[in-house]
Amino acid sequence: MPHTLAPLPYPLNALEPHIDAKTLEIHHDKHHATYVNNLNKALETHPALQSKTLEQLLTELKSVPEDIRAAVRNNGGGHANHILFWETMSARGGGKPAGALADAIGKKFGSFDAFKEKMSATAVAQFGSGWGWLCIGDDGDLCVCSTPGHDNPIMRGVVQCPGKPILVVDVWEHAYYLKYQNRRADFVSAWWNVVDWAKVGALYDKAVKGVPHIDSWGIAL
Ligand code: MN3
Numbered sequence: 001m002p003h004t005l006a007p008l009p010y011p012l013n014a015l016e017p018h019i020d021a022k023t024l025e026i027h028h029d030k031h032h033a034t035y036v037n038n039l040n041k042a043l044e045t046h047p048a049l050q051s052k053t054l055e056q057l058l059t060e061l062k063s064v065p066e067d068i069r070a071a072v073r074n075n076g077g078g079h080a081n082h083i084l085f086w087e088t089m090s091a092r093g094g095g096k097p098a099g100a101l102a103d104a105i106g107k108k109f110g111s112f113d114a115f116k117e118k119m120s121a122t123a124v125a126q127f128g129s130g131w132g133w134l135c136i137g138d139d140g141d142l143c144v145c146s147t148p149g150h151d152n153p154i155m156r157g158v159v160q161c162p163g164k165p166i167l168v169v170d171v172w173e174h175a176y177y178l179k180y181q182n183r184r185a186d187f188v189s190a191w192w193n194v195v196d197w198a199k200v201g202a203l204y205d206k207a208v209k210g211v212p213h214i215d216s217w218g219i220a221l
Contacts, residue, residue: 002043002050003079005036014091018190023178028086031174035078035150042071054080061155073158077150081131084168088203093194101166101197101204108142116192119144119169124185129172132188134200135163136207146171166203167195 008028012021043050046065049057049072057064057076064072096112097105109115115134123132126146135153137143145153145161153163169191176187 039075090196134167
């Protein structure tokens with residue numbers, strides 16, 4: 001099995017009260033696990049693709065054979081997106097970024113609060129299941145966008161907002177329904193309290209230096 005589910009980088013109750021342990025357990029151990037299993041299952045029919053990294057598969061989605069392209073897009077995207085989501089949260093989260101990322105946010109959005117408002121509004125407005133992103137766009141500037149399903153901004157030629165993601169929020173109902181029911185905005189608002197800005201700042205520094213991207217999200221893929 002080329003792709004594996006890494007354990008969460010913190011205990012299940014680490015993000016309480018903002019993200020409850022039961023939601024986190026089902027989300028990681030069931031939902032994320034299913035995407036990994038289904039990605040591996042799809043690749044069984046094309047063994048040559050089993051040696052590709054997750055980043056290669058998603059970046060070059062157009063070259064994945066058509067009979068498994070949708071499965072790789074949905075399940076490979078689901079795998080990658082959840083890795084970034086888990087890795088950019090922590091019990092020591094919240095507050096504001098520092099260093100080069102703080103400067104870049106100020107330059108692009110005017111202020112940290114203006115950025116937060118834009119990213120929250122974008123994530124909340126995504127119709128149906130999807131994700132809200134902070135990326136480095138092709139022009140080198142930060143950008144905020146959302147994607148449907150499990151699309152990821154590294155999927156060249158697929159998404160409308162290509163870029164290198166450094167922060168993401170999962171707005172599928174499975175991410176919040178047990179605790180927040182239909183109140184997606186309340187969940188996004190609570191999520192800011194667990195964003196690990198030290199980690200996001202480190203991802204920003206790596207991404208602007210051109211380090212291979214998903215590989216820098218925190219675990220070997
Ligand atoms: Mn999810």
